[in-house]
Amino acid sequence: xxxxxxxxxxxxxxxxxxxxxxxxxxxxxxxxxxxxxxxxxxxxxxxxxxxxxxxxxxxxxxxxxxxxxxxxxxxxxxxxxxxxxxxxxxxxxxxxxxxxxxxxxxxxxxxxxxxxxxxxxxxxxxxxxxxxxxxxxxxxxxxxxxxxxxxxxxxxxxxxxxxxxxxxxxxx
Amino acid sequence: xxxxxxxxxxxxxxxxxxxxxxxxxxxxxxxxxxxxxxxxxxxxxxxxxxxxxxxxxxxxxxxxxxxxxxxxxxxxxxxxxxxxxxxxxxxxxxxxxxxxxxxxxxxxxxxxxxxxxxxxxxxxxxxxxxxxxxxxxxxxxxxxxxxxxxxxxxxxxxxxxxxxxxxxxxxxxxxxxxxxxxxxxxxxxxxxxxxxxxxxxxxxxxxxxxxxxxxxxxxxxxxxxxxxxxxxxxxxxxxxxxxxxxxxxxxxxxxxxxxxxxxxxxxxxxxxxxxxxxxxxxxxxxxxxxxxxxxxxxxxxxxxxxxxxxxxxxxxxxxxxxxxxxxxxxxxxxxxxxxxxxxxxxxxxxxxxxxxxxxxxxxxxxxxxxxxxxxxxxxxxxxxxxxxxxxxxxxxxx
Numbered sequence: 001x002x003x004x005x006x007x008x009x010x011x012x013x014x015x016x017x018x019x020x021x022x023x024x025x026x027x028x029x030x031x032x033x034x035x036x037x038x039x040x041x042x043x044x045x046x047x048x049x050x051x052x053x054x055x056x057x058x059x060x061x062x063x064x065x066x067x068x069x070x071x072x073x074x075x076x077x078x079x080x081x082x083x084x085x086x087x088x089x090x091x092x093x094x095x096x097x098x099x100x101x102x103x104x105x106x107x108x109x110x111x112x113x114x115x116x117x118x119x120x121x122x123x124x125x126x127x128x129x130x131x132x133x134x135x136x137x138x139x140x141x142x143x144x145x146x147x148x149x150x151x152x153x154x155x156x157x158x159x160x161x162x163x164x165x166x167x168x169x170x171x172x
Numbered sequence: 173x174x175x176x177x178x179x180x181x182x183x184x185x186x187x188x189x190x191x192x193x194x195x196x197x198x199x200x201x202x203x204x205x206x207x208x209x210x211x212x213x214x215x216x217x218x219x220x221x222x223x224x225x226x227x228x229x230x231x232x233x234x235x236x237x238x239x240x241x242x243x244x245x246x247x248x249x250x251x252x253x254x255x256x257x258x259x260x261x262x263x264x265x266x267x268x269x270x271x272x273x274x275x276x277x278x279x280x281x282x283x284x285x286x287x288x289x290x291x292x293x294x295x296x297x298x299x300x301x302x303x304x305x306x307x308x309x310x311x312x313x314x315x316x317x318x319x320x321x322x323x324x325x326x327x328x329x330x331x332x333x334x335x336x337x338x339x340x341x342x343x344x345x346x347x348x349x350x351x352x353x354x355x356x357x358x359x360x361x362x363x364x365x366x367x368x369x370x371x372x373x374x375x376x377x378x379x380x381x382x383x384x385x386x387x388x389x390x391x392x393x394x395x396x397x398x399x400x401x402x403x404x405x406x407x408x409x410x411x412x413x414x415x416x417x418x419x420x421x422x423x424x425x426x427x428x429x430x431x432x433x434x435x436x437x438x439x440x441x442x443x444x445x446x447x448x449x450x451x452x453x454x455x456x457x458x459x460x461x462x463x464x465x466x467x468x469x470x471x472x473x474x475x476x477x478x479x480x481x482x483x484x485x486x487x488x489x490x491x492x493x494x495x496x497x498x499x500x501x502x503x504x505x506x507x508x509x510x511x512x513x514x515x516x517x518x519x520x521x522x523x524x525x526x527x528x529x530x531x532x533x534x535x536x537x538x539x540x541x542x543x544x545x546x547x548x549x550x551x552x553x554x555x556x557x558x559x560x561x562x563x564x565x566x567x568x569x570x
Contacts, residue, residue, distance in 0.1 A: 012204035013229020021237035028175030029568030033281035058312035082194015090202035091289030119276010120297035124304015129265025143234035148257030159270020
């Protein structure tokens with residue numbers, strides 16, 4: 001069966017904007033993603049090396065900010081679990097479910113895997129500095145007109161355009 | 173009034189809300205094409221600007237929406253999460269993420285979305301992001317100075333620029349429309365499409381019309397507080413506005429006969445310092461800000477209460493009562509002559525010499541009695557301090 005076409009981008013944008021608005025109205029906070037990665041990372045470290053976590057300032061600050069209880073009882077962890085389910089259902093309906101390594105036409109699978117790993121690593125570090133990623137800092141920050149959020153948004157775009165030339169072989 | 177968490181929707185139910193919102197988020201991202209790294213990075217090589225279109229449309233829709241909700245008093249801006257600003261951390265973090273975008277082809281949200289439909293590169297990306305957080309955590313002592321530098325608190329962009337919210341929002345919408353236009357031109361050029369990128373078809377006209385309407389609507393939802401504070405600077409407007417006034421005698425009577433007048437609720441708009449020095453029974457310290465906040469304004473909504481605004485002078489009372497009335501609160505009264513007048517006529521009452529009419533005799537009798545008793549009531553009243561606020565700003569962010 002053929003893949004269904006993607007949604008009109010402006011329509012998708014309006015839908016996403018309204019979802020973000022409803023989220024802010026109900027919960028008082030925006031959407032996010034990288035926070036869930038952080039919660040999982042903290043959980044793993046606290047489980048695998050509890051004494052190390054207890055002695056490290058980052059984990060200590062995390063528990064201070066997020067209160068007691070498991071880091072996985074976190075709003076973003078539930079939200080990202082929802083994203084996983086929602087995207088799967090959408091892919092199912094649109095006939096896009098299949099195991100696939102997507103890469104540019106002039107690159108190898110090995111390079112693509114290395115790039116994905118390095119890119120993920122950079123996002124893991126960058127989203128801590130930015131106090132959120134494209135969803136939590138840039139998009140949600142724009143909705144509430146936060147100075148920091150919008151600065152992060154422009155920095156992400158500026159950074160990507162600045163480095164795009166050097167990594168063009170990966171994609172075109 | 174929003175946010176509905178935590179008083180209307182409990183913190184536990186909120187997690188279920190998160191799951192449902194996440195599912196919708198995932199569906200929208202996947203349907204928009206965010207599950208493909210090639211489509212995502214198209215933005216940076218000019219062959220596919222889907223991300224830009226979806227992202228900016230969503231941003232301006234939510235932004236105008238937040239403004240509208242706040243304007244109509246449906247959302248308490250003081251309770252929602254506003255991303256804190258640590259300038260250098262934000263800029264450097266953004267650059268690192270931008271680099272990660274062209275190297276990895278995803279951002280965290282889209283990687284989850286792509287992994288869900290089986291993209292192997294996305295799974296690897298998620299593993300990388302996970303390691304990245306641990307790298308940051310382990311190197312935290314090293315990163316902390318930068319991470320914490322230049323903390324500006326939680327300013328909005330328009331506050332930093334010192335311009336009204338409406339002008340900033342308008343500029344953002346126009347910026348987005350301009351970006352869409354440029355994107356369409358670049359996209360066609362890169363993909364060698366000869367057609368004009370924007371044509372006079374109903375589709376493009378519709379988008380342009382909605383865009384212009386959104387830009388204009390930035391001015392329809394001005395910030396309530398700024399708008400109303402400015403409104404009451406107009407002397408003629410304040411003078412001619414219909415505000416219900418209570419005479420000092422009536423007010424004094426109400427204070428004396430608390431049993432019959434137990435519906436009295438006084439809102440004291442003086443400074444906290446003056447309020448602590450002397451406060452009337454059945455009064456609460458209130459401020460201009462309180463009128464716009466979710467929890468304090470529950471008091472203003474109480475029905476069957478005689479709500480009286482007091483301040484030192486009647487003019488301030490009038491201004492505050494006008495703002496409250498404009499915000500939709502009903503049956504707000506003010507004290508004639510303000511507290512200054514009340515002090516002069518009641519608390520420091522000097523009997524009329526040689527009263528002639530029965531009216532004057534009655535006034536003398538009543539006010540002397542009030543002058544004797546009310547100070548005792550004031551003595552016995554323990555000022556409660558500012559109106560209590562249990563709700564704290566929501567903790568959000570990643």
